[in-house]
């Protein structure tokens with residue numbers, strides 16, 4: 172149940188981050204619109220400003236590129252003190268780019284799932300007409316098609332990410348081995364800004380940040396041409412969480428298509444394709460766990476992370492696989508469960524991984540969005556009591572520490588940016 176006091180705190184945080192056109196992720200650190208942040212922020216808005224929830228969807232989709240991609244950062248109001256600024260991407264004059272300055276790659280496509288959720292709740296359902304919905308549907312369909320086709324080098328329908336920022340989990344140790352093999356060269360001049368607002372040891376290491384910039388520079392040199400990126404970027408990854416979110420979003424997009432009377436055959440084929448290949452590509456029967464895939468090297472990435480649990484959100488594992496994910500890993504105190512070194516879950520990297528970094532961004536901290544996604548997945552498989560416990564523990568964290576970007580799983584203390592929009596928005600989801 173949502174208390175008046177929680178609602179008031181969320182409203183204050185989101186209003187404080189409202190730019191008028193969109194809600195920014197946090198006051199200082201992230202002054203622009205981010206793709207998956209914006210989508211889940213719309214869910215929070217549905218509790219006290221439902222029209223604004225749809226406006227958030229509208230402003231995100233307005234950034235769509237002509238080739239279908241929906242970018243990861245959108246600079247509606249021009250540059251700020253955030254690095255990289257809009258010009259750094261060098262997208263001006265690109266025929267395939269959109270009308271609003273943006274980054275040149277994308278982020279987890281959770282938007283179609285959010286749109287379905289908004290359509291299924293009374294506060295927001297009646298506030299959108301079919302013509303607008305059809306426009307949103309066509310845009311999301313084009314984005315998903317871009318992912319399944321343009322971003323897929325092997326005909327499997329599984330998209331590849333070409334930069335760690337696309338995963339939403341920028342410096343995850345899942346990418347460490349690939350990043351370690353990249354030697355930055357000929358870097359353009361730049362000044363890192365993220366460590367102005369957040370402690371250095373809670374942000375990506377300097378050597379990784381340099382590689383992020385190096386890969387943006389490579390993309391610029393390739394004029395962001397999709398085929399050239401697939402052929403030449405040193406980072407070419409099939410990310411389990413990204414694909415799980417897309418698979419679930421395909422399901423929700425097909426639901427929307429059926430409601431609008433559209434032919435959803437293309438989406439059904441993507442879903443069938445992903446289901447057919449998912450286990451073969453990612454499942455390790457011996458360890459009862461999924462592993463991401465380095466498509467450039469042609470091998471699995473040996474790193475135990477939160478990502479396998481997000482497959483439950485998409486309904487990808489069988490009941491037996493789900494049981495192994497939960498029993499052998501999620502509830503294992505040596506890895507992901509409170510009890511041993513951990514006080515709160517779910518850490519973004521298993522506690523017994525050598526690269527576990529409990530305060531460093533995506534190297535271990537607990538993120539509200541991840542717990543929310545895992546909780547929905549647990550319910551999908553009937554683990555309601557576990558989902559209830561995860562929601563209660565996550566809410567206790569935000570109650571105690573405030574709406575932070577992430578939390579140290581050893582003691583629940585706050586890390587990263589404060590007044591973080593999706594932690595606030597999703598606290599309402601968890602309470603509801």
Ligand code: 9WN
Nearest residue numbers: 196201205207208336339340341365
């Ligand atoms: C780069 C906004 C975004 C999130 C990402 C998170 C972080 C940006 C950064 O912040 O990434 O895109 O500057 O670190 O990793 O998931 O969407 O909240």
